[in-house]
Amino acid sequence: IIAEIHLAFIPELFVENNLEKSQIKQEYGIVVLAVSRKNKIFNNIQKDFVFEKGDIVTLYGNEKSIKEIFWEKPQIEEVSEVQWFEFDKAIEKITYDNSREILIKLKEDLKKEGSM
Numbered sequence: 001i002i003a004e005i006h007l008a009f010i011p012e013l014f015v016e017n018n019l020e021k022s023q024i025k026q027e028y029g030i031v032v033l034a035v036s037r038k039n040k041i042f043n044n045i046q047k048d049f050v051f052e053k054g055d056i057v058t059l060y061g062n063e064k065s066i067k068e069i070f071w072e073k074p075q076i077e078e079v080s081e082v083q084w085f086e087f088d089k090a091i092e093k094i095t096y097d098n099s100r101e102i103l104i105k106l107k108e109d110l111k112k113e114g115s116m
Contacts, residue, residue: 001063002033005070007055013069020047028069030061033106060106 013022024030032049035042036056042049051057059066 001061001066003059003061003063003066003070005057005059005066007051007053007057007070009053010051011069014051018048018050019045024069028061028065030059030065030069031106032057033060034058 013024019025019032024032032045033043035045035049035051035058037052037054057070059070
């Protein structure tokens with residue numbers, strides 16, 4: 001599933017951790033596809049990337065895992081909307097300029113790996 005989440009706070013897993021140290025992909029199977037920060041889009045997220053409060057994060061992964069990490073009580077109270085998309089709908093509806101191409105490539109790669 002694809003989720004687009006506004007970070008009203010930094011989830012505990014990422015406090016003082018970059019993506020590599022958080023092990024989000026290895027432990028939870030979550031891929032960070034893009035981050036929007038202060039009108040700047042980050043599409044090629046590197047392992048040293050660090051989330052900031054206010055980031056809008058586009059993720060691919062299991063809904064349960066995404067909720068486990070990002071759906072903490074303070075987040076629910078401060079964020080009015082989280083968008084959940086099935087993969088094909090995400091390709092049509094995602095808000096970032098070139099994320100559609102990223103999602104199409106990711107879908108092709110996942111099919112090759114047999115993950116989809």
